Amino acid sequence: MNKWMSAEAAAASIPDGATVAITGSGGGLLEPDAVLAALETRFLQTGHPCNLTVVHALGVGDGQGSGLGRFAHAGMVKRVIGGHWVWSSAMQALAESGQIEGYSFPGGVIATLFREIGAGRPGVITRVGLRTFVDPRLGGGKLNAVTTEDLVELIEIGGDEYLRFKPIKIDFSIVMASSADDRGNLSTRREPADLDIYAVALAAHNSGGKVIAQVKGKSAGHVPARLVRVPGVMVDVTVETPAQRQCAISDYDATLSGESLGETADPDMPEGMRLIVAERAAQELGTNQSVNFGFGFPGAIPAVLAQQGRGSEYWGSVEQGIHRGAMLDGPMFGTARNADAIVPSVDQFDFYSGGGIDITFLGMGEFDQEGNVNVSKLGSTVVGPGGFMDIAQGARKIVFCGAFEAKGLRVQRKSDDSLEIVSPGSVPKAVKRVRHVTFSGLQARLDGKEVFYVTERAVFKLDPLGVRLIEVAKGIDMQKDVLARMEFAPLVDEHLLEASIAH
Template sequence: MNKWTNAAAVAASIFDDATIAITGSGGGLLEPDAILAAIEARFLETGHPRDLTVIHALGVGDGQGSGLGRFAHAGMVRRVIGGHWVWSPAMQRLAESGQIEGYSFPGGVIATLFREIGAGRPGVITRVGLRTFVDPRLGGGKLNDATTENLVELIEIGGKEFLRYKPLKIDFSIVMASSADDNGNLSTRHEPADLDIYAVALAAHNSGGKVIAQVKSRPRSRVPARLVGVPGVMVDLTVETPDQRQCQISEYDATLSGETLGETPDIEMPDGMRLIVAERAAKELGSNQSVNFGFGFPGAIPAVLASQGRGNEYWGSVEQGIHRGAMLDGAMFGTARNADSIMSSVDQFDWYSGGGIDVTFLGMGEFDEEGNVNVSKLGSMVVGPGGFMDIAQGAKKLVFCGAFEAKGLRVERKSDALKILSPGSVPKAVKKVRHVTFSGVQARLDGKEVLYITERAVFRLDTLGVCLVEVATGVDMYRDVLSRMEFTPLIDERLLESAPAH
């Protein structure tokens, strides 16, 4: 049963070689950083705990050392299994250099795996990740040569291929909540998201491990039953942290937690290339559709739709469990003011992977002649897919959004004509992507509608491959598009008819 303690005592209880699951998402959402900081301090002072395995579904940290970054010391961790790595550059470097074993799995799969571990089931059996880098045929999610154990396997059920992500024992779950009463009941009532807090706690408790909670307050009265996110029977240790923030941008904002409705600040409009791509992508949204917006370029689309008076024409959602409201962008992606609904990310991923959304707008690091997309490994640095793969698996229509080139690309638009001021030195339309985060082959097998939208051209995935279907006004198809690609796409007949001779 629950015991109140302090962060230093918690840190002292973590033993070497332990497997630790943590909650959290970018922007400080449900990030138990006071406890993680205490564990880090103990390691730096004593060299223990060491050789840890850390598992997290979404990106955890601020990019400056919080969250997952607390474990990013040589010898402190042996293995990391993560859905999104970008919020801890130090941990990215450890994986890149082979100093740790690293796995990158879909964020929704990891969140669901916590639930399946807690339920005593044989892992997650899903089609999410087929023919991508997490498929054993393409590496099994391993990030370097130091990573050798197979944690995912290809199986067949009823004549169809599936991936099985294997369960593992969780020794400690470290979670964050708003408050806990004297019975240990945890509530996330003041938080912008619930994420996978219950599943993370369940995984440790039913593995015979311990559940450790960081909370802002210890109210004298009991937490109302309907507001309990994790029942006290599952909680072992609780640390009261009065200076705990709701998220990076707010100590407490009731419009973020959905407790009250308030005025929505004016949405900041994107500019430059993000605006150009977002405006073109917005044309792919039909009326009354269920929509997901991914991180990066797609995060600009809600602002464009609002500026066009289309803010109420669709039902938007993100993988953190948020439905509708005024979606925030940048570091606070995954939150919204005045949301209609805040549900667990585990339930949200079930809805996504099962086909609950009509169209998704996702980022695009690079794409290739098979229609594959990479967002999970840029250069030699692991980024991870986050919820990208879970969302892409279930969506009926996929619209990938990004710049046509990288590093140095500058454009301007005047009178609806695009002018390329300086080209990028790194192509993004490549012969073969470094990491297959989205499989064009699998998409064709599944009959998906797929578009690739850049500032100067639009491509479509058809039965024979990637086809160029649109070129922006002011752009020369041969000079500015085809000659700057590493592969030759199919070309829509209408473009050939209208293009000047070369």
């Protein structure tokens, strides 16, 4: 029978060496931070629990110590398996220095793995991640030298290659919901997303583990069965947290949870380089297409489309399970006001990896001569792919968006719409070989995908022979500002060569 207890008592029930799965996404979505904070306090005071394994699908935390950051103390964890690491610089540092074992897997694969663990199936068998850094031939998702166990294997079914992500026994799941009744039935009716709460709870319960649920309060009266997201039979402990917020920007906003419609302000328009890239990338969107927008540069595109009066021309969605509505950007990426639908992220990733979108706009840390893209490891810092790989695998058309260079790059658009490079960047992003293969150009060619790389000064396209330069911005010298500043020589479209000769 479900028990109500304090966050401190719930934290005290987790022993050394346990494997803990948590819900959450950036901006405080379904982040059970009161329980995680109690765990952190207990460890700092007593040294327990220690040697934990933590598993999470999306980025959890605020970058200031919440979420995954609660575990980021030497000795508290021995292993982290995560989809997105950027919301805890302290945990990134532990992985980078080899103080913990670290794995970075696709967010959708991890969310689906929770479901498969709970269902008693042999892990996740998928094409997501083939020929990328999670493929055993390229490291198997391991982040450092102390990480040695193989959690992914390459298999063949019917003559085709797949990756099998192996199941993991989950001892405890820590989840967050809006409310619970005395039987432990959890409702997420007031949350901006459902994420993978059911799958995370299922993984622990059916592994013989325990489920701890943080909620804002007890349900007032009867909760309609349709509004119960996790049935009480799967919940062992409930922690009432009256101070719990809906998300980082709101105690409670019914337009975020989809419970009611409301007026929405015009989206904040991007500026500078983000605007330039977003405007060019938006040209690749056709009418009546199913589209996904990724985090970072692509998050600016919905605002551009709205300004252009094209907001109703497409069906937008993000991996957190949000369909349409006024998409939010920045730290609240993954939420929307007045959404058409909010579905579990596990179901959303099925939609993506199976080919449910026509086009996706994704970020780009660096790209190389083979068309590979890296967003998961920048320098020595692990970032993780989040939902990037799951989305790219299923999309028919992929538009990567980013700056041509990094560190110090400043550009200015003149009154005649020509581009001036005020100061160049000191770090090239068009490199001979990316540090981490988050997207495989070879696999994309084998799958027949249409792939573009949009920067503020040039646009490239992946074709059967390699990466081809197809467009140069007005005011940009192709040789001096583009080709001479790349670490590889791309193919160049014939019309650009002719224009260069004529000039």
